[in-house]
Amino acid sequence: MKKLVISFIMLVLVFSTMNVSASNLKEKDDFKADEIRIELKKLGVEENIINDLIDKAKRGEIWDSLSGEYSDLKPQIVRDGYTKTIYPDGSVSVTTINKPITPKIVTGGDWTSGSGYRAVKGALVKENNGVISMKFYADFEQHYTGTAIITKVRDPEITTAGLYSNETLKIYKGSRNPAKARLSAKVEIKGWFSTTAWLQLNVNGTKAWTTNN
Numbered sequence: 001m002k003k004l005v006i007s008f009i010m011l012v013l014v015f016s017t018m019n020v021s022a023s024n025l026k027e028k029d030d031f032k033a034d035e036i037r038i039e040l041k042k043l044g045v046e047e048n049i050i051n052d053l054i055d056k057a058k059r060g061e062i063w064d065s066l067s068g069e070y071s072d073l074k075p076q077i078v079r080d081g082y083t084k085t086i087y088p089d090g091s092v093s094v095t096t097i098n099k100p101i102t103p104k105i106v107t108g109g110d111w112t113s114g115s116g117y118r119a120v121k122g123a124l125v126k127e128n129n130g131v132i133s134m135k136f137y138a139d140f141e142q143h144y145t146g147t148a149i150i151t152k153v154r155d156p157e158i159t160t161a162g163l164y165s166n167e168t169l170k171i172y173k174g175s176r177n178p179a180k181a182r183l184s185a186k187v188e189i190k191g192w193f194s195t196t197a198w199l200q201l202n203v204n205g206t207k208a209w210t211t212n213n
Contacts, residue, residue: 032161032189033058039161040092040130049090053130056089062193065091065129068213083210095127095210097201117143119151125183127199127212133159134199134212136169136183146205147176153183153201162189178202 033054040050053063064070064087075083081097112119119141126135139152156169164185172180184198200211 035161036130039128039133043092043094043128043130044084045090045092045130053089053091057192060192063087063091063129063131064089065093066131066193066195071213091129093127093129093212095199095212096124097208097210098124098126116145117141123208125199125201125210127210131161131189132187132197133157134183134185134197136181136199136201138181138201140179140201140203140208142203142205142208144205148179148203148205149176150179150181150201150203153181156183158183158185158187160187160189162187162192164188178204 036054036057037050040053041047045053056063065085070087073085073087075085077084077086083095085093087093119139121139123138123140124135125138127133134157136156137154138150140148140150142148150171153169153171156167158164158167164187167183167185169183170181172182180200180202182198182200184196186194187197188194196213198213202209202211
């Protein structure tokens, strides 16, 4: 994932089950350790843990945050629009959902409301795990009946220490409780792993959150 995750999420994701394959690193140039080190520092990972994670990657071993084995692990840090999950090996995943304006301060036309609903334009959904970062913008409506509609998604961006392909951003038509939109791509870091990564925004009548693999 070019997920790197530095949380400004801004709205919310789901990374699909990762079909991960790993192999020993053959060449030093295959693995951008310096770039990954910088991203992990931004995510608040301690230096000794960073060293352990980089050594683990160089042995061709997949981080717990990428393996999919701990997909049911609950975030240890949860704040409004922000979650951080710390995995057993010290790897992390950070997601954020930033709505441009809160409903209590309606300016600039970002938030609107009407009879039985409120709507936002330009919510940023983002996820970063130090190796893959994914983000996109979304417009959605929340209805007081408890349902929601995602009306538009745009401007996807993926950053990764490796390569990515088959980028797809789509709204799941017919989904209303919650409404769903997903950004996905195939990601490969030569000599380490390849996977299909995804970030999903979920919205119901009262909240917006992300899921990811």
